[in-house]
Amino acid sequence: MIKNEFYTLNNGVNIPKIGFGTWQITNKKVAKEAVKYALNAGFTHIDTAAAYGNESYIGEALKETKTDRKSIFITSKLRAEKKGYDVAVEEFNKTIKNLGTEYLDLYLIHAPSPWPExxxxxxxxTEENIASFKAMIDLYKAGKIKAIGVSNFNEKDIDALISATGFIPQVNQIFLSPFNPQKDLKNYCEKKGILVEAYSPLETGKIFKKEKMEELKTKYNKTIAQISLRWCLDYNTLPLPKSTHKEYIENDIDLDFTLEKDDFESFL
Ligand SMILES: NC(=O)c1ccc[n+]([C@@H]2O[C@H](COP(=O)([O-])OP(=O)(O)OC[C@H]3O[C@@H](n4cnc5c(N)ncnc54)[C@H](OP(=O)(O)O)[C@@H]3O)[C@@H](O)[C@H]2O)c1
Known part of the structure; x- marks a missing residue:
């Protein structure tokens, strides 16, 4: 069952194969409720970021549900505009304080450049990203982070980090869906041993308007969300669906079915 399945990162850490996305869930009540729905549905992996402004709500939801810290995988991200060694350490400390945790399972540099750029x-x-990454490596060595990585990084950005530090990131989180398989970057990451996480696997809602998904939905008697998320898993990536609705959240982790090879390959 997908609920009990893991990928193993290049440092031996196990990561649940699907994570619950929390971007744009900024209302405290809604955020706490959504996290509780996700935990009840069987999600054991939560993806947040300092920039989402909801780390403390997630922390409260975990506390209120008395969730055993070790049973949950928490990812957060260093703000795209916050770069440098000392800044990264400071931001990391704020993040774990907000989440009410002693450590993070995964910490990512949110983007190689500030968003407007x-x-x-x-x-x-590059130099600032290397400095941030060095801080993350030191926090990793100190046991404060179990795995480190990047997000929205291309091949060149990742090469620069590796050649400066000798450390291969565990994860690259990128926009990926059946209609945007990111073949070159995904192959590059795979060759380096970097797990690709698929963000916006439902294209922030746009996937529901695609005709091809309607056909597959009918053929498999599954929802469009399920088809897309199953596809991301079959592609050996880790999907991060977001929802605030209980029935959608339950649907998004109900993925124990198979896509035929031809249907899977039709997107590649
Ligand atoms: N690293 C980055 O730069 C980055 C960028 C973007 C996203 N992310 C991560 O990836 C996560 C997901 O991406 P996303 O937020 O863009 O959204 P998404 O998961 O691609 O799509 C979310 C949309 O799909 C709807 N939905 C979800 N499950 C559904 C279902 N079973 N049936 C019908 N509708 C369904 C949601 O509805 P409701 O919300 O109304 O329930 C929402 O409108 C983010 O939350 C974040 O954690 C990271």
Whole structure:
């Protein structure tokens, strides 16, 4: 069952194969409720970020549900605009305080450049990213983070970190869906032993309008969300669906079915 399945990262750490996304869940009540629905549905992996502004709500939900810290995998991210060694340590400490935890399972650099610069990337932030990554490596060595990685990084960005530190990130979290399989970057990561996490696996809702998904939904008698998430898993990536509705959340982890090879390959 998907609820009990894990990928093993390149440092031997096990990570639940599916995670609950929390971007744009900014209302305290809604966030706490959604996390509780997710835990009840069987999610054991929660994806957040300092930038989402909901770390403390997630922390409260975990506390109120008396969730055993060891039974849950928590990912958070260093803000895209916060870079450098000391800044990274400071931000990390704020994050674990907000979440009410002593350690993170996974900590990612949210993006190689601050968001307003992500389109043209004219300003080079390589040295600052290396400094942030060095801080994360030290926190990792100190046992404060179980795995470290990046998000929205391309091949060149990752190569720069590896050649400066000799440390291969455990994860790259990128936008990935059946209609956006990111073949080159995914192959690059796979060759390096970096797990690819699929963010926006439902294209932030846009996937529900795709005609091809309607056909597959009818053929398999599954929802479009289930088809897309199953596809991401079959592609050896880790999907991070987000929802605030109980029935959707339950649906998003009900993925024990198979896609035929031809249907899987039709997106590649
Ligand atoms: N690292 C990054 O830069 C980055 C960027 C984007 C996202 N992420 C991560 O990836 C997660 C997911 O991406 P996303 O937030 O863009 O959204 P998504 O999971 O691609 O799509 C969410 C949308 O799908 C709906 N939905 C979910 N399950 C459904 C179901 N079974 N049936 C019908 N509708 C369903 C949700 O509805 P309701 O919410 O109304 O229930 C919401 O409108 C984020 O929350 C975040 O954790 C990371």
């Amino acid at each position: 992500m389109r043209d990337r004219k300003i080079d932030h």
